[in-house]
Amino acid sequence: MSYVGWILITGALVGISCGLIGVLLILRRMAMMADAISHTVLLGIVVAYLISASLQGMTMLIGALFAGLLTTWLVQWFESKGIHSDASIGVVFTTLFSIGVVLISTSVGNVHLDVNHALMGEISFIPWNVIELPIIGDIPLAVVMLTVVTLIVVLMIGLFYKEWKITTFDPALAVSLGIPVLLLHYVFMTMVSITTVAAFDAVGAIMVVAMLITPAAAANLWTDRLLVMFGLSAFFGAASSTIGYGIAIWLNTSISGSMAFATGLIFLISYLVAPLYGMISRLTRKRTVI
Amino acid sequence: MVSVLSSPNFQWVLMSTILLGLAAGMVGTMTHLRKQGLMSDAISHAALPGVMMAFLLSGEKELLVLIIGAAISGLIGAYLIQVIDHTTRIKEDAAMGIILSVFFGGGIMLLTIANRVGGGKQSGLDSFIFGQAASMVRSDAVIMGLIALLVIILIALFFKEWKVVLFDPNHANMIGIPVKVYQSLYTFLLVFVIVIGIQAVGVILMAALLIIPAVSARYWTNSLFVMFILSASIGGFSGGFGTFVSTFGRNLPTGPLIVLTSAALFLVSLVFGSKQGLLNTYKQTNLIKKKRNVQVQRGDLE
Numbered sequence A: 001m002s003y004v005g006w007i008l009i010t011g012a013l014v015g016i017s018c019g020l021i022g023v024l025l026i027l028r029r030m031a032m033m034a035d036a037i038s039h040t041v042l043l044g045i046v047v048a049y050l051i052s053a054s055l056q057g058m059t060m061l062i063g064a065l066f067a068g069l070l071t072t073w074l075v076q077w078f079e080s081k082g083i084h085s086d087a088s089i090g091v092v093f094t095t096l097f098s099i100g101v102v103l104i105s106t107s108v109g110n111v112h113l114d115v116n117h118a119l120m121g122e123i124s125f126i127p128w129n130v131i132e133l134p135i136i137g138d139i140p141l142a143v144v145m146l147t148v149v150t151l152i153v154v155l156m157i158g159l160f161y162k163e164w165k166i167t168t169f170d171p172a173l174a175v176s177l178g179i180p181v182l183l184l185h186y187v188f189m190t191m192v193s194i195t196t197v198a199a200f201d202a203v204g205a206i207m208v209v210a211m212l213i214t215p216a217a218a219a220n221l222w223t224d225r226l227l228v229m230f231g232l233s234a235f236f237g238a239a240s241s242t243i244g245y246g247i248a249i250w251l252n253t254s255i256s257g258s259m260a261f262a263t264g265l266i267f268l269i270s271y272l273v274a275p276l277y278g279m280i281s282r283l284t285r286k287r288t289v290i
Numbered sequence B: 001m002v003s004v005l006s007s008p009n010f011q012w013v014l015m016s017t018i019l020l021g022l023a024a025g026m027v028g029t030m031t032h033l034r035k036q037g038l039m040s041d042a043i044s045h046a047a048l049p050g051v052m053m054a055f056l057l058s059g060e061k062e063l064l065v066l067i068i069g070a071a072i073s074g075l076i077g078a079y080l081i082q083v084i085d086h087t088t089r090i091k092e093d094a095a096m097g098i099i100l101s102v103f104f105g106g107g108i109m110l111l112t113i114a115n116r117v118g119g120g121k122q123s124g125l126d127s128f129i130f131g132q133a134a135s136m137v138r139s140d141a142v143i144m145g146l147i148a149l150l151v152i153i154l155i156a157l158f159f160k161e162w163k164v165v166l167f168d169p170n171h172a173n174m175i176g177i178p179v180k181v182y183q184s185l186y187t188f189l190l191v192f193v194i195v196i197g198i199q200a201v202g203v204i205l206m207a208a209l210l211i212i213p214a215v216s217a218r219y220w221t222n223s224l225f226v227m228f229i230l231s232a233s234i235g236g237f238s239g240g241f242g243t244f245v246s247t248f249g250r251n252l253p254t255g256p257l258i259v260l261t262s263a264a265l266f267l268v269s270l271v272f273g274s275k276q277g278l279l280n281t282y283k284q285t286n287l288i289k290k291k292r293n294v295q296v297q298r299g300d301l302e
Helices: A003-027 A031-052 A057-080 A085-108 A115-120 A123-128 A141-159 A161-169 A171-176 A181-220 A226-251 A255-273 A279-289 B002-006 B008-033 B037-058 B063-087 B092-117 B138-157 B159-167 B169-174 B179-197 B206-218 B224-246 B254-272 B278-298
Strands: A130-133 A137-140
Touching (some): A003 A123, A003 A141, A003 A181, A085 B254, A123 A141, A123 A181, A123 A255, A255 A279, B008 B159, B008 B224, B008 B254, B037 B063, B037 B179, B037 B206, B159 B179
């Protein structure tokens, strides 16, 4: 596979996994929680690196998992102590992120992990960091990791589809049916954390937010059906990473920045022309009512 | 080390970050009471493309020009969040996520382009992401300090009006306070504080300087006036102390250190705060339990 091919596949996998998770994030109104986790994952990765002195996929994944769960738990704990969720998210993620940045710039800096890498990712290096798999041959490590994570996400959503649906749309009913709502909440946050860290290498911690929220929000304007929304969101995510790569080559600029920007373009188009909840159809529908 | 501390440039920078912290603490109090903490996060991320655009258009790293650019794109971001929230089924938190990530992505694109075409003048633009007080010169500090001072004065001067507008906009309307004017003024104050803070604290963490001091102050008082003073003091101290510590290391970013200082003060407030602090709440629940036990022993309760 060619160099560009691997980059496009990596981008598409980020788009698909984030797009799928994003749907649940949007519908559960936890978009800003994703923003928080995408920042605090940095701390998990730095601490994992300090402990194990390696930047291998597995250690990073575990570190990020802990960071994600810690964030979720802290935010909930502060909320239970009477701080408004908005403020508790703000306090928790900025503090944990600051610890991560200070750790990087004092002790780990300049090794393999620097702050810019963490923020923007290095998708252009991904095709060179390969591992050899039986039968298939050389494959970039990031692609393997993203494929595994995407499969986990698809599997988790598919297996518990009904549970996700009920806990998302009617938590009270879910409780009365005996569905473990809190457990599902933590499972979901774990999924957000793994997806974030898998995408971290490719698009950077901050750009993950764009991939998580924007394609799903755009899909939300096109349909009322959950299944269709999942499909559309994954498609928008993959499409914006491809378009973003095109823009980056065209303008000779940051790839991850362009990918985030491209999600915005897709959202703008959806905002204008989506047949169900877009601007144009909203305006014309008003006229027919009158 | 000593030479750094006694250099006039450092003293100016220190003074300006203290003023920034004071102003951010005051505006943050209003932000906190309006439950808009994350809105400030979105606005500060949205300011990044404005900074870069201003640099690319003017070709100079003049702080005042960059600040104006930042303010414009921050305001556009805030406006777009409102538009998405009001005209679609998408909720405010998702709208904030969209704007902050897409604008930030645009900012990074422009930063990369600026790094390519800037011809050396662009060095230091990176510091707008994490904040680097060391990259500030005296004129930057003066501009920052003056705007912060203006914000502080505007809040102090109309304190009574702000109070009514914050807690009871309807009543404010009735007694003839132009609520709409104050609410737009608030948005401008918020954007001002954010854009002057981004060079010292950085766009990613600027929101923390608005959120954390106000949340901490809330643990000590129920009075708005005291909350303003406390929040401003916590902000001012964090700004000053963080800047001070960041001069010790060669590439210590200022923003995270300021945030960690205020986070430490938050922890102290959380545990020892006289209003709903953990220790106090624990004591009170214990007291209630003890009273109850005594009553049970006396046979007042079953």
